[in-house]
Amino acid sequence: MALDTVDPIAWARPLFQIDDDAPIYLDGNSLGMLPRRSLERVTEVVTEEWGRRLVRSWGSWVDLPTDVGDLLATHLLGAAPGQTVVSDATTVNLYKLASAALDARPGRSVVVSDRANFPTDRYLLQGLAQARGMELRLVDFPDLGGPDPSLLRPHLGTETALVSLSHVDYRSGALADMGAINELIHASGALSLWDLCHSVGAVPIELDRTETDLAAGCTYKYLNGGPGSPAFLYVRQELQRSLRQPIWGWFGQADQFAMGQGYNPLPSIARFQTGSPSIVGIALVEAGTGLLAEIGIEAIRAKSLELTSFLIDLYDSWLAPLGLELATPRDPARRGSQVCLRHPDAYRICRVLVSEAAVIADFRAPDRLRFGCAAPTTRFVDVYDAMLRLRKVVQGGQYMSIDPEPEQVT
């Protein structure tokens, strides 16, 4: 396809393991593809670092969480070094940061989030609010808009301790204005906590410039770190020493190997670690992040917007007439790297797309098809073919024979 021949980052796709007969994969926003270098790296870590050097490798492993954190920060988060660490699951990191934020705003009784926020974010905030007798206020934003600053403002006040939002909405792909929202949050005296799962590696992020307080995100989507790979967290430099990370573990302890009495956390971002870091997992994050750093986030974003715009053009021509509804902002500046289409039979259509049309997308309850455009691996021809096949599936109506009961998809 002509668009692919002029793609300036077309060289990146062969760096991933993609079989010639592979299905069209539009779910890199759920689990990113395998960089070829990742298998090499994991083999090296397992056979050489673990297998041969054994416990002696800890001399270098011990800095891996902050080293890979800095790699990520510098290339993809718009953050100076010393503020990011790769550690634990996203949920655990959000918990640590939210708990620390609530401790830092005593006397304030409200946590604000988005009712459409990713479930784990809502659940953990609900748990923390319940344990502390606080209110979790879930704001209803219009479906396509994400957290609009003007709609958020009335919910912020002197009682607000923390505002926790997603940078890119996991369903609609709406992209929030972090700078404007952080300004509002700070005006109320609250702290901001951003979930970057659906933006990191796809959208340029400017944590320092937007004066973000706290952030966390996963590494298994656009960062291609592998299933359930360790997540990252960011804490603004000035806040680090004043925050109380709730899970006091030996990897957050100053002079860790003195095994001393009494917790005395490190004066750095490393204090937000808990137990022994998952070295094999972090090495895979390093491989995936390093590859994105070489491609460059600006080039990724440029191609991503072309891909999603192309998808929306095809939607307009082929799918709107069939009754599918666009559930992603049309304004490129307001969307991430995915496009959602709504249809009452989205679940069944998704099943047929995967099983009979060799298009892997995902279903998001109750009625959305989600197509992720991971710029390093997705070609324009993939988007074209996928929409063509989607049209055929919807027109053909064979999805009607599928059991409508949703099963587990991720």
Added chain:
Amino acid sequence: MALDTVDPIAWARPLFQIDDDAPIYLDGNSLGMLPRRSLERVTEVVTEEWGRRLVRSWGSWVDLPTDVGDLLATHLLGAAPGQTVVSDATTVNLYKLASAALDARPGRSVVVSDRANFPTDRYLLQGLAQARGMELRLVDFPDLGGPDPSLLRPHLGTETALVSLSHVDYRSGALADMGAINELIHASGALSLWDLCHSVGAVPIELDRTETDLAAGCTYKYLNGGPGSPAFLYVRQELQRSLRQPIWGWFGQADQFAMGQGYNPLPSIARFQTGSPSIVGIALVEAGTGLLAEIGIEAIRAKSLELTSFLIDLYDSWLAPLGLELATPRDPARRGSQVCLRHPDAYRICRVLVSEAAVIADFRAPDRLRFGCAAPTTRFVDVYDAMLRLRKVVQGGQYMSIDPEPEQVT
């Protein structure tokens, strides 16, 4: 060596990656060796499950944490299925369980542990106690004994909410009597939380029979799961539904992929999960655990006791006369699978052992050399040669030229 020729589990060592010229490794209690099958398994997970099947693999991955938990439970923990899950770091698991236990004993104000307990255990209990205005009572047990029930009893009472101890002491290797201690704990109305890091895979554990309430442990020592591999946790069946796991994440949620409003935890052990599990890490845990299950924990324990007894015999003959002090119980029934020797220059001796005598042991502040005997990989000749070389290092005195400042070892 004759003892090796009659070793009934000598067949296991070739199943690990061990070079002919490898140093003598007596640190499997810190980081276990690499099973050959683990590289095969990780390659399969990365290239096939992740690389080729991509997000479709979640259909099987989603049960991996509880499946591997059950494998571990059945073969190594003396626990019926449905009570164990592989998830997060040990520190995070201990935090979840301790927090849940404290919530389950409202009005009780004291947490009891061992002043010699592993640092992360003490730190996280200190953090939880501080957050709740409770007292952390650290009991001083005699150096060699571990938590003696008769010395523990006076510290338990109607104010005790939780007692958290290690099954095997990380320095002395003293083995606690879980059954007797659980009985005392329950008599006081408190809950028990055991750290199994230094016993799992080396010592038979009987969580069900001893009526343990809660337990957690790592998988990177005797289970050979690799550096920082995901940990496990156990919650007694009857307690599961009544406990409030503090980190509410989407992998603990019933009907997870409905992405619904409001946290409604699963009715099973899976509610103790948080975020997306680390699949590559858990697959490595499965490989290591499966191998130990094939060898059999009784055979492992029998050889382990012969190894540590042999080491102590050599100590008596060669090292006691040089002033080293045995810091591990002589009674085999009261020790795990490691032996500690004390010497004022332990740090420097350890450095020379590693760098000049090709013996990898570890140093534990302030004055201990720790030798772990991982039965599947350690031969009697390894113990013999290591003690011979240790004698030579101590006699030769060349360690005196080493900088006495401890550096990081794990």
